[in-house]
Amino acid sequence: MDDRPIGVFDSGVGGLTVVKELHAQLPQEDIVYFGDTARVPYGSKSVPVIRRFSLEITRFLESQRVKLVVIACNTASALALDFLRRQTALPIIGVIEPGVRAAFRQQDARTIGVIGTQATIRSEAYQSRLQRLRQGCRVFAKPCPLLVPIVEENLIHAPIAALALEMYLQEFLSLDLDALILACTHYPLLKDAIGKYLGKNVRLIDSAEETAREVAEVLQSRRLEGTPNRIGLEEFYVSDSPEAFMKIGEPFLGRPMKQVFLEHVWKRDFGLSPDGAPF
Amino acid sequence: MDDRPIGVFDSGVGGLTVVKELHAQLPQEDIVYFGDTARVPYGSKSVPVIRRFSLEITRFLESQRVKLVVIACNTASALALDFLRRQTALPIIGVIEPGVRAAFRQQDARTIGVIGTQATIRSEAYQSRLQRLRQGCRVFAKPCPLLVPIVEENLIHAPIAALALEMYLQEFLSLDLDALILACTHYPLLKDAIGKYLGKNVRLIDSAEETAREVAEVLQSRRLEGTPNRIGLEEFYVSDSPEAFMKIGEPFLGRPMKQVFLEHVWKRDFGLSPDGAPF
Numbered sequence: 001m002d003d004r005p006i007g008v009f010d011s012g013v014g015g016l017t018v019v020k021e022l023h024a025q026l027p028q029e030d031i032v033y034f035g036d037t038a039r040v041p042y043g044s045k046s047v048p049v050i051r052r053f054s055l056e057i058t059r060f061l062e063s064q065r066v067k068l069v070v071i072a073c074n075t076a077s078a079l080a081l082d083f084l085r086r087q088t089a090l091p092i093i094g095v096i097e098p099g100v101r102a103a104f105r106q107q108d109a110r111t112i113g114v115i116g117t118q119a120t121i122r123s124e125a126y127q128s129r130l131q132r133l134r135q136g137c138r139v140f141a142k143p144c145p146l147l148v149p150i151v152e153e154n155l156i157h158a159p160i161a162a163l164a165l166e167m168y169l170q171e172f173l174s175l176d177l178d179a180l181i182l183a184c185t186h187y188p189l190l191k192d193a194i195g196k197y198l199g200k201n202v203r204l205i206d207s208a209e210e211t212a213r214e215v216a217e218v219l220q221s222r223r224l225e226g227t228p229n230r231i232g233l234e235e236f237y238v239s240d241s242p243e244a245f246m247k248i249g250e251p252f253l254g255r256p257m258k259q260v261f262l263e264h265v266w267k268r269d270f271g272l273s274p275d276g277a278p279f
Numbered sequence: 280m281d282d283r284p285i286g287v288f289d290s291g292v293g294g295l296t297v298v299k300e301l302h303a304q305l306p307q308e309d310i311v312y313f314g315d316t317a318r319v320p321y322g323s324k325s326v327p328v329i330r331r332f333s334l335e336i337t338r339f340l341e342s343q344r345v346k347l348v349v350i351a352c353n354t355a356s357a358l359a360l361d362f363l364r365r366q367t368a369l370p371i372i373g374v375i376e377p378g379v380r381a382a383f384r385q386q387d388a389r390t391i392g393v394i395g396t397q398a399t400i401r402s403e404a405y406q407s408r409l410q411r412l413r414q415g416c417r418v419f420a421k422p423c424p425l426l427v428p429i430v431e432e433n434l435i436h437a438p439i440a441a442l443a444l445e446m447y448l449q450e451f452l453s454l455d456l457d458a459l460i461l462a463c464t465h466y467p468l469l470k471d472a473i474g475k476y477l478g479k480n481v482r483l484i485d486s487a488e489e490t491a492r493e494v495a496e497v498l499q500s501r502r503l504e505g506t507p508n509r510i511g512l513e514e515f516y517v518s519d520s521p522e523a524f525m526k527i528g529e530p531f532l533g534r535p536m537k538q539v540f541l542e543h544v545w546k547r548d549f550g551l552s553p554d555g556a557p558f
Contacts, residue, residue: 037324038318038324038328039317039318040323044431045316045317045519045520046519046520046523049317049518049519049520145428145432146425146428146429146432146434146439149424149425149428150425152323153424153425155425158446159442159446160425160439160442160443160446163438163439163442164439167437167438167439239328240324240325240328241324241325241328244325266545
């Protein structure tokens, strides 16, 4: 048994959808969450910047004695996962592999769509993994940069959300998709609207659930599970206003948060080189 | 004569609209621009975070030996101008006072609209200054958070831009506005569409032009003007990818940029306190 917390991070509130699933599947585990709300969003930023921010956060989570790190952000998973694995001895789980596996749970899935941020789609992280896992499958990937601000501004039910979905998803209608991967932790909040637009023949893959399942497997195989029947505690750290985070985050977590603290990870001295090398 | 450069900063590319005007009105002046593209946007962030970021940038501009600092960002002008004036001996000019003055250049303007980011509108910086300058004037202020990503994603001419303007501006139609202040340096790129929607009786105030005029006055009154007839040079520093900045920034500046450099201001030791106090 290992009652150290699980560390989870995201550029902002989106990763709370992963916390929600972790709590549902692993209620005995403590969780330490970090949301980089002072520097959100990551999806429009460059590889070196996303790697640097992700490493600072990982060092902070290490200082909180976590037993495992979940990158609950598609952009950081796409661009920083392999990099972080070289920088720490902790097990690190991203959201991409679980999403890809879930897409292929349907035996004959051959045409897969992927929607995400500019950085996630540009990295080709999903496209290359999907094609490696199933040769000959067709992958259509599209960046949808306006969806994050629409979700964050709570415009999910406004006409502008419908128009944005039409603008981004129209070209998928004629492709006969088997599945669409929602490759951004904000998108599950638009799942109903996306499902309605694409019709029920397109399976929507929300990687939060699948990621929590992978965390459970890794904890078990490495004998890192928490004591059964204990009640896990949660702590949340953010780099901007805790009050704003509590308010915006509630729909993502599905319940109110307690224990939200301000933490400026970039002010800690983790011995990172000042010029950003070797990112 | 003083041939030191003018320092200009913004959270990203928007402040280039001010650089464009400065260059038009003061072609003899050198300019050093800083765009905080690794941490953009500021408009959804809190007062202490915006002040800290603004101070780091001002210290960087001081290190470049600028003679004056222009805050070419409405959010930072609204939340950090007075704070920065206490932290540096350099003259500092924001974009708010010039915008307010421009609104009242029309003698009988009594009903003024203001659109900007969440942080700018919430600060009431415009509302309080407008009412101080002309008692009894009516001010209607509205945050329009989706307009920045729409401009940055180059969707200015897409149907979604028209729908966003309708969503935000509809309530202004019945108010018989004399003027609308475009209180965000991104909005001038939507000026035509906004003008069409509100009609030609509403004067649109774009503070870039007015701000450049104020800079010219301050340089003259303090005898800080550059040598006449010299050709000013421009240098641009950004905290994320220079290539992306050059591409996204070109429509704001109205011409291509040379001399764009990467600069991580937060890694310099300016002696700022690690916990963020006294912001």
